[in-house]
Amino acid sequence: MGLNPESRARFNLERASILLLEESPMGMSILVQILIGFGARTLHRCETVAEAKDAIAKIEVDLIICDAMGAGGEGYDFVEWLRRSRIEPNCFAPVLLIAGHTPSNAVARARDCGAxxxxxxxxxxxxxxxxxxxxAKEGRRFVECDTYMGPDRRFKNEGVPAGMAGRRRDDLHGEIGAAEDPNMDQEVIDSLMKTRRVEL
Incomplete structure (x- = not known):
């Protein structure tokens, strides 16, 4: 998705409650400036995971922007804790995780923690x-199982992989069986495709 910088569309976060978890003062300042530029007024700034957990228990948030927090990855652990916390509605809040480096293992860790x-x-x-x-637009469903809780990790729903059984009630099967109703005659199909003159 790419936005046209010259677009005249209006976007305002004035009514949103946003929790920021960033240990670096400079990083926090950049986040605050960006979000204030989008009209955000209610920003809950947390420098440590403990502060963020305390804030989650007391206030309702619409968005969480969380830093990965260095080599220890405390930010990933915070997101995983958030999803398992059962503190509603915050445990379902959208999480945008930011990191200094995003190699494939960091992306996988962010995905698996529930961001x-x-x-x-x-x-x-x-x-x-x-x-x-x-x-805001994607609308992925939340998934909860023994090892994961968070938004569905699949960006595309292309059905069940070949040779595997579906695990969800709404999974479509790849096998096509015999027709349940009689097939249409070729003449009927051709008549549907012909252009017709219509009088109004």
Missing amino acids: HFVMAKPLTPIAVLERILWI
């Missing part, structure tokens, strides 16, 4: 806006 999206630093306002809009 909606992971972004690499440095952040730009247009990139942050694109991700927020993408999260």
Whole structure:
């Protein structure tokens, strides 16, 4: 998804409650400036995971922007805790995870902890806006099982892989059986395809 920078569309986060978890003062300042530029007024700034957990228990948030927090990856652990916390509605809040580096293992870790999206630093306002809009539009269902809770990790639903049984009630099967109703005659099909003159 790409936004046209010259677009006249209006976007305003004035009514949104946003929790920011960023240990670096400079990183926090950049996030705050970007979000204030989008009209955000209610920003809950947390420098540690403990502060963020305390805030989650007290306030309702609409969006969480969380830093991965260095080599220890405390940010990933926070997102996983959030999803399992059962503190509603915050445990279902969209999470945008940001990291200094995003190799494939970091992206997989972000996906597996329950984040909606992971972004690499440095952040730009247009990139942050694109991700927020993408999260708002995607509407992925939440999945809960023994090893995972969070948005469905599949970006595309292309059905069950060949040779595997479906695990969800609404999974479509790849096998095509015999026709249940009689097939249409070729003459009927041809008549449907012909252009006709219609008088109004």
